[in-house]
Amino acid sequence: MKKLINSPEAVLADALKGIDAAHPDLRVDHQHRVIYRATPKADGKVALISGGGSGHEPLHGGFVGPGMLDAACCGEVFTSPTPDQMQEATSVVDRGAGVLHIVKNYTGDVMNFEMAGEMAAADSGVRVETVVTDDDVAVQDSTWTAGRRGVGVTVLLEKIVGAAAEEGRDLDAVLDLAKRVNGQGRSMGMALTSCTVPAAGKPTFDLPEDQMEMGVGIHGEPGRRRVPLAGAAEIAEQLVDPILGDLDFTGSPSIVMLNGMGGTPLIELYLMYGEVATLLEKAGVQVARTLVGNYITSLDMAGASVTVLKADDELIRLWDAPVETAGLRWGV
Amino acid sequence: MKKLINSPEAVLADALKGIDAAHPDLRVDHQHRVIYRATPKADGKVALISGGGSGHEPLHGGFVGPGMLDAACCGEVFTSPTPDQMQEATSVVDRGAGVLHIVKNYTGDVMNFEMAGEMAAADSGVRVETVVTDDDVAVQDSTWTAGRRGVGVTVLLEKIVGAAAEEGRDLDAVLDLAKRVNGQGRSMGMALTSCTVPAAGKPTFDLPEDQMEMGVGIHGEPGRRRVPLAGAAEIAEQLVDPILGDLDFTGSPSIVMLNGMGGTPLIELYLMYGEVATLLEKAGVQVARTLVGNYITSLDMAGASVTVLKADDELIRLWDAPVETAGLRWGV
Amino acid sequence: MGSLSVVEAVTVDVLVGWLSAFRDAVHEHGAYLTELDSAIGDADHGANLIRGMDAVMAAVASPPEATGDLLKKVGMTLVTSVGGASGPLYGTFFLRMATASGDATSLDGPALLAGLEAGLEGIVARGKAEAGDKTMYDALAPALAAFSSSLDGGASLADAARAAAGAAAAGRDATEPMLALKGRASYLGERSIGHIDPGAASSALLLDSLAGALS
Amino acid sequence: MGSLSVVEAVTVDVLVGWLSAFRDAVHEHGAYLTELDSAIGDADHGANLIRGMDAVMAAVASPPEATGDLLKKVGMTLVTSVGGASGPLYGTFFLRMATASGDATSLDGPALLAGLEAGLEGIVARGKAEAGDKTMYDALAPALAAFSSSLDGGASLADAARAAAGAAAAGRDATEPMLALKGRASYLGERSIGHIDPGAASSALLLDSLAGALS
Numbered sequence A, B: 001m002k003k004l005i006n007s008p009e010a011v012l013a014d015a016l017k018g019i020d021a022a023h024p025d026l027r028v029d030h031q032h033r034v035i036y037r038a039t040p041k042a043d044g045k046v047a048l049i050s051g052g053g054s055g056h057e058p059l060h061g062g063f064v065g066p067g068m069l070d071a072a073c074c075g076e077v078f079t080s081p082t083p084d085q086m087q088e089a090t091s092v093v094d095r096g097a098g099v100l101h102i103v104k105n106y107t108g109d110v111m112n113f114e115m116a117g118e119m120a121a122a123d124s125g126v127r128v129e130t131v132v133t134d135d136d137v138a139v140q141d142s143t144w145t146a147g148r149r150g151v152g153v154t155v156l157l158e159k160i161v162g163a164a165a166e167e168g169r170d171l172d173a174v175l176d177l178a179k180r181v182n183g184q185g186r187s188m189g190m191a192l193t194s195c196t197v198p199a200a201g202k203p204t205f206d207l208p209e210d211q212m213e214m215g216v217g218i219h220g221e222p223g224r225r226r227v228p229l230a231g232a233a234e235i236a237e238q239l240v241d242p243i244l245g246d247l248d249f250t251g252s253p254s255i256v257m258l259n260g261m262g263g264t265p266l267i268e269l270y271l272m273y274g275e276v277a278t279l280l281e282k283a284g285v286q287v288a289r290t291l292v293g294n295y296i297t298s299l300d301m302a303g304a305s306v307t308v309l310k311a312d313d314e315l316i317r318l319w320d321a322p323v324e325t326a327g328l329r330w331g332v
Numbered sequence C, D: 001m002g003s004l005s006v007v008e009a010v011t012v013d014v015l016v017g018w019l020s021a022f023r024d025a026v027h028e029h030g031a032y033l034t035e036l037d038s039a040i041g042d043a044d045h046g047a048n049l050i051r052g053m054d055a056v057m058a059a060v061a062s063p064p065e066a067t068g069d070l071l072k073k074v075g076m077t078l079v080t081s082v083g084g085a086s087g088p089l090y091g092t093f094f095l096r097m098a099t100a101s102g103d104a105t106s107l108d109g110p111a112l113l114a115g116l117e118a119g120l121e122g123i124v125a126r127g128k129a130e131a132g133d134k135t136m137y138d139a140l141a142p143a144l145a146a147f148s149s150s151l152d153g154g155a156s157l158a159d160a161a162r163a164a165a166g167a168a169a170a171g172r173d174a175t176e177p178m179l180a181l182k183g184r185a186s187y188l189g190e191r192s193i194g195h196i197d198p199g200a201a202s203s204a205l206l207l208d209s210l211a212g213a214l215s
Ligand SMILES: Nc1ncnc2c1ncn2[C@@H]1O[C@H](COP(=O)(O)OP(=O)(O)O)[C@@H](O)[C@H]1O
Pocket: A078, A079, A080, A107, A108, A109, C037, C041, C042, C044, C045, C048, C083, C084, C085, C086, C087, C089, C123, C126, C127, C128, C129, C134, C135, C136, C137, C182, C183, C184, C197, C198, C199, C200
């Protein structure tokens, strides 16, 4: 295993040290492994917490800051954080208007956040609502009771809903908006290689030189199917088709993210986006905003995912609102 | 070779399509392979051009925009662009105050930019000055007549000098500043893996599981020496020591970049930065500003580099000035 | 294996022995658990349980007197140190077992069984797993059934625990041909077939450790 | 190999034949050139020359009449299509050779030699390479020396070109033990020793193609 780490056990603690040192506008609680804004938001505004396993950076810590999250709870690599972390963060960030928990739909994340919500409500009386993202079209929803995974839409949701919270909307409105964004986003991912979980010490799966995995999530898990390696144009089709087949994106402006899995260089991501843009245009999808880069990653996995969010003027306006985080930054 | 591409020959053209589609505030000349600002800067201001082989993204195209470059000339992967590209870009961006060429010190880059300067002066009378960056302490300067490579300081220089040009300084002042920044920056890089040049189809070198390359540049070339794989803290030492041994950084505020080589995920880069920050603090280096991420890459190489720039109040002020590019963005 | 003293009252010390044996087992078989989780999950199940059981053993270094207090500490420690799916599930298992055990300083066979059953109900309440979903439930449920019928048939605690361990191992193996309907393995659809569920494998270790501690 | 017609006047057609043979050679040996460049450079020398010579052959599809015009076109095409170190160097080589050749529609032995020598001077002017720096110069310089002394000794153009090709190959091989002092290979320091310089290898192909075209 070749990684810039000291030991598999220390990855998270050591990475948090670096985040702390690199970003004076963040405050890191090393004991609870929570990343906060150095300057909390104003009283009376809804606070947003997200969190999950580590290894998906910049998600979520890179999205803490004005216009986006108030705190990110960091679990071990690919392991959801524990309820006490979320409970602590919830009571710290609450400004009296309640807290929205943004949870990606994985059994572990959902159960841990559920327990945290129970604990927070019992202990401190903070009102907590939860949105569970589940945008991954690779997972056939109805058949699998664990439901679809939460992937790329989480990034877009944290940005848009963060802007709404900053405007002073109340918790019900923020929750409604979050559910709406999740409901209108779809994603699909693929991998050229597996990733290596530090504690496992070797790649999660072996992928021959001439094969790729279609329909992967963000935990280095094998995808829905293994298919022959193809060119970028064909891969783009295999990503875009199931998204467009799942929701009608015509007639509305869309926000599109071409996301890298962590080990794929930017030149390839731009190249892929060129192919995706061509396909979307052909299908009559009007792309209003674009994001190309590594935003929700799977350690060192090589691969990419596409997220399309069916937006409207309001969502575009919230998207364009100022954001000042390590991972997304504009309008400030 | 596993890459999100259509064919090795089409990598650059296809990637430029994606950049064009993703960034409405950039204009791409697909024939000359030059990336421009969609809105040129005001008349009477010095323009900045950079360029080099592709495969280092976001460098340089991702640094075109207000506060940084006016144009980036894109060569084939790891191959410097040709003089006609630079000549074309020079005449397009000139606003009457002359053009600064920012060139990384590689024989090919230097020769091609040199020919471009000769051609531009002869053809259009545009005044061209050139700064050649050479910050790589891995290369022992005196012995090797090719001199030190230009690496990480190029990013910092493009930002700082871009801000100065935006302020309206004249070409001589801009050139002086550029030389000063280059003279005060030092970098050192390492690789855990080689990268794969698309046209070559296989990794440039083989690196056993228990070895790493110290002192690599940004072209997938082998480093100065192959050493046993070590933990992040020890790697950080091997990167920081030769930098601090080459220039005295105490007594001034520094700007530090912890850069990823393209295939290393952000969690490892932050972890490395934590180690680097500790070492710099121990050595009495005062870190005023920090950048952690993939800024000057080597395709899919796994690895990292450290750049330290000895700054002062003026450089810090120019660093903090607004910048609005795909790769760096703040204050706007 | 052929131990001389046979445990018939499960004291706090015996419970600690069980936990200690389970900690050793997840250390010994951690790589195997992670390998199972690599095939149909995210390659962390071994690391999760090692982290959790190390934390548990540190937390129970000076154990409380009541079994319920001990088991509550175990549950809370798992909940706050493991994360993932297995943290809340195993955590809830011990928390519910703690409530069932209460102030008792030792548990006889039926009391131990009642505690284990309460724990399993907790897992079901949290995770909504059913038989055949390819989860830890598929090892735990047959194990407790075997435990129960062994006790009913007059077996010693040790023999009942051994029967339970055997049933858990069989349940673990039975997950191999199953199509996963819960947890991350379910994302794989048909591709989950042909692999043993990591949680079922760790549950089999838990029961095996119990049998060891009671022998 | 044992060709019947012996070329004594180098016309535009012969030059095009030379270029065409060089194009074929870089295609055939492109992977080898890139492999050499992988060891001590950046793994693009083959791709660079393939791209350049394909562009050259397209540019000279309907060749001009004067050798100087043809060679200028070749040089400009290389300069504007290759990039890297080899683009300006080979480009300058042909541009200087073009100037030396001027309006002549064919070149005799001494005129061809003068053109090649002007080209090499151009490479030196651009790249400042000296003998032993481990560059293309180390193949080209001995080749032109051999060409010159063969002509002086009364050899035919074909024989002189063959001697030059042989000397270029020897020069190429002689770069192997050298410590690189120019170009990217110099960054490697001692590690550059033990590898043939890619540019010296492509220059040997250039001379070999010339010998073929003149036989
Ligand atoms: N809903 C559920 N009910 C019962 N057990 C479950 C459920 N979901 C997952 N599991 C168990 O959890 C195990 C995975 O645990 P672990 O790898 O530690 O967590 P994660 O899946 O979050 O990475 C699975 O093998 C399965 O036995």
